Amino acid sequence: MIPYRISEIIGGTEFQKYLSLDLSTTKRIFIQHSLHRMPSQMAYCHFKAVEKIHLDYHDDASLIWKRDDPTSADVIKRFSEFYGVGQKISTMAANILVREFKIDLIDKSAIDISVDVHIERVFKRIGFVPKDATRNDIINLARELYPEYPGIFDSVCWEIGEAWCRPNSPLCENCILKGLCASYQTRSHKKDD
Secondary structure, three states, X not given: OHHHHHHHHHXXXXXXXXXXXXXXXXXXXXXXXXXXXXXXXXXXXXHXXXXXXXHHHOOOOOXXXXXXXXXXXXXXXXXXXXXXXOHHHHHHHHHHHHXXXXXXXXXXXXXXXXXXXXXXXXXXXXXXXXXXXOHHHHHHHHHHHOOOOHHHHHHHXXXXXXXXXXXXXXXXXXXXOOOOXXXXXXXXXXXXX
């Protein structure tokens, strides 16, 4: 995680240490320590994020999810107001807060699944969506399947896609969903023929 790596470089996690970095120093840190494949662009995003936390959240990033008892839509909107953060990253950030850090929000209904190649492959192979389905189709289906928290499918489908449901040579025999998987059933029947 980039902010943590920067804290190691600058000698601590106190917000004032981040705030004391000017843009050129931030870029130099990103480049010298290979913090991202696009170091100059991400250094600028990081610099602008620190600036926004300082100006809008009084040096306390936790106010993004604590201020005014926000809904999931509020938190996603707040993340999307950061330079360089779009719908997917803002939704993913809200989902991580809820799932990994156990942050309680009023609701989770605006936290969509963050579709990537792994999640798309799993949804298509299982047969949840047709092979020609778009990423929006997958998001809409997740909303239909579990409207209270569509993003609940995110990490488990990503892990399945990463570990077993590989693009080539999937490890279907080891997959926890093989009994439900349309693609596995088709492969099994072909072996029987």
